[in-house]
Amino acid sequence: MTQFFKTAYLLTDGIKYTLIIFFVTIILSMPLGFLLTLARNSKIKVIRYLTATYVWIMRGSPLMLQLFFFLYGLTFIPVINKFLVMDRLTAALVAFVLNYAAYFCGIFRGGLLAVDPGQYEAAKVLGLGKIRTFVKIVMPQMIRVALPAISNECITLVKDTALVTAIGLTELMYFAKTAANNQVSALPYLVAAVFYLLMNLVLERLFAYLEKKYSFTKNTVPAQERPKLFGGRQKV
Amino acid sequence: MSMIVVKNLKKSFGDNNVLDGVSFSVEKGETVAVIGPSGSGKSTMLRCLINLEQAESGTIIIEDAPLLVDGKYVNEKDARLACMKMGMVFQNFNLFPHLTVMGNLTCAPLELRKMTKSEAEKRAKELLKKVGLSEKADDYPSMLSGGQKQRVAIARALMMDPEMLLFDEPTSSLDPQLTAEVLAVMRQLAQDRMTMIVVTHEMGFAREVADKILFMCDREIIGEGTPKDIFENPEDLRIKEFIDSILK
Ligand SMILES: Nc1ncnc2c1ncn2[C@@H]1O[C@H](COP(=O)(O)OP(=O)(O)O)[C@@H](O)[C@H]1O
Numbered sequence: 274m275t276q277f278f279k280t281a282y283l284l285t286d287g288i289k290y291t292l293i294i295f296f297v298t299i300i301l302s303m304p305l306g307f308l309l310t311l312a313r314n315s316k317i318k319v320i321r322y323l324t325a326t327y328v329w330i331m332r333g334s335p336l337m338l339q340l341f342f343f344l345y346g347l348t349f350i351p352v353i354n355k356f357l358v359m360d361r362l363t364a365a366l367v368a369f370v371l372n373y374a375a376y377f378c379g380i381f382r383g384g385l386l387a388v389d390p391g392q393y394e395a396a397k398v399l400g401l402g403k404i405r406t407f408v409k410i411v412m413p414q415m416i417r418v419a420l421p422a423i424s425n426e427c428i429t430l431v432k433d434t435a436l437v438t439a440i441g442l443t444e445l446m447y448f449a450k451t452a453a454n455n456q457v458s459a460l461p462y463l464v465a466a467v468f469y470l471l472m473n474l475v476l477e478r479l480f481a482y483l484e485k486k487y488s489f490t491k492n493t494v495p496a497q498e499r500p501k502l503f504g505g506r507q508k509v
Numbered sequence: 510m511s512m513i514v515v516k517n518l519k520k521s522f523g524d525n526n527v528l529d530g531v532s533f534s535v536e537k538g539e540t541v542a543v544i545g546p547s548g549s550g551k552s553t554m555l556r557c558l559i560n561l562e563q564a565e566s567g568t569i570i571i572e573d574a575p576l577l578v579d580g581k582y583v584n585e586k587d588a589r590l591a592c593m594k595m596g597m598v599f600q601n602f603n604l605f606p607h608l609t610v611m612g613n614l615t616c617a618p619l620e621l622r623k624m625t626k627s628e629a630e631k632r633a634k635e636l637l638k639k640v641g642l643s644e645k646a647d648d649y650p651s652m653l654s655g656g657q658k659q660r661v662a663i664a665r666a667l668m669m670d671p672e673m674l675l676f677d678e679p680t681s682s683l684d685p686q687l688t689a690e691v692l693a694v695m696r697q698l699a700q701d702r703m704t705m706i707v708v709t710h711e712m713g714f715a716r717e718v719a720d721k722i723l724f725m726c727d728r729e730i731i732g733e734g735t736p737k738d739i740f741e742n743p744e745d746l747r748i749k750e751f752i753d754s755i756l757k
């Protein structure tokens with residue numbers, strides 16, 4: 274057991290990159306994906322097609338390939354290449370954000386299509402303009418529908434962070450591999466797995482909570498019976 | 510004074526002519542029932558009145574505000590002001606599922622800054638009482654029966670203080686018992702002299718409550734008159750056939 278904690282301690286350095294990539298990707302790719310969704314539904318045909326092509330390329334090719342492309346591939350472009358040189362972390366973040374934005378675009382679009390056209394009509398006859406209708410009526414319903422898919426995407430992202438090992442970033446997997454070689458033991462892999470599983474456990478609980486909160490069914494339940502984040506006593 | 514005047518309204522979807530010169534007017538305080546076979550353009554006509562569909566030619570004037578004049582729409586802002594004089598109730602209710610009943614009622618008045626929060630909630634409570642749903646204010650639409658949903662939809666439309674209400678088959682997706690509770694609310698509105706245009710298949714309601722009936726068939730209004738005129742002495746054979754078929 275002490276060996277387990279010692280190994281865990283050894284791996285903590287790697288968690289830094291794992292977390293940076295996770296949070297930066299989530300924080301940037303969701304809004305970007307949302308903008309892509311709007312572009313995907315644009316009135317202007319060219320914008321629609323460009324967005325569709327972008328989504329096709331980013332979802333249709335391996336993230337690993339995109340990582341190499343942003344780190345090394347861009348440096349072969351003549352003339353402008355000197356502006357495109359990135360350090361490993363930046364390249365990884367660019368690849369992850371652009372890749373995940375494409376996935377989120379697809380997810381939000383699905384949510385948007387699931388909103389009943391009658392909702393727009395009801396909002397219109399009540400005098401709500403386009404922007405208010407979108408923000409107050411459409412978006413909450415879209416997010417509700419998209420939540421399970423967003424949850425899936427976040428969990429995949431936690432695991433995908435391991436890919437940056439391939440471009441030499443020293444994240445959790447990198448440390449696990451090195452430690453396993455040094456200790457000649459499988460224990461570091463086990464410890465790394467525990468880290469990934471714990472992160473995903475937190476995410477799953479978070480999304481279970483959000484899905485319950487956005488289920489739009491119960492409201493007349495007393496506060497203590499409302500969904501809780503971690504079974505604790507915090508107010509909702 | 511006429512609440513709404515419609516002249517020579519024409520509308521087609523592609524090469525499907527749906528409205529071919531529809532004209533009528535509704536006086537303040539009148540309840541008008543629109544009946545006729547399905548596919549005759551009743552919904553399209555109603556949706557044109559509140560600008561959910563755009564007609565190709567004709568004139569629509571709501572109270573003193575023109576929406577469409579000889580085939581030309583007024584600018585967007587004036588169109589919105591004209592349409593704000595009306596509320597609409599849909600067959601599928603179209604309540605906002607992510608808002609409580611109270612939220613459904615207060616959302617638009619608050620967003621449009623027509624009322625303060627406390628004014629809106631006070632008014633919402635009055636209207637919920639009027640439609641018999643006082644105890645449902647905190648429920649979400651998914652927890653309500655169809656009849657309750659439609660009564661909430663009526664209350665929501667009334668929140669905007671419309672001069673006139675449009676109903677598109679408000680009871681067609683309800684079973685008879687739930688239909689009765691919605692019709693009761695509409696009867697009450699008619700007694701309060703709310704101006705209403707009601708597209709319906711409820712012949713009992715049309716006959717007893719409406720001041721005037723418009724009969725639509727084959728892209729036109731082919732009959733217009735009191736319930737007595739339409740039900741007892743229909744001029745057109747098509748009206749007689751329709752009424753016979755529905756009362757059978
Ligand atoms: N959005 C639409 N696009 C194309 N055709 C439509 C649309 N809405 C209605 N129609 C057509 O217009 C005609 C009249 O429909 P509608 O106004 O719904 O009739 P009613 O309400 O009397 O049953 C029908 O032939 C229908 O197919």
Ligand SMILES: [Mg+2]
Nearest residue numbers: 551552553678
């Ligand atoms: Mg219809």
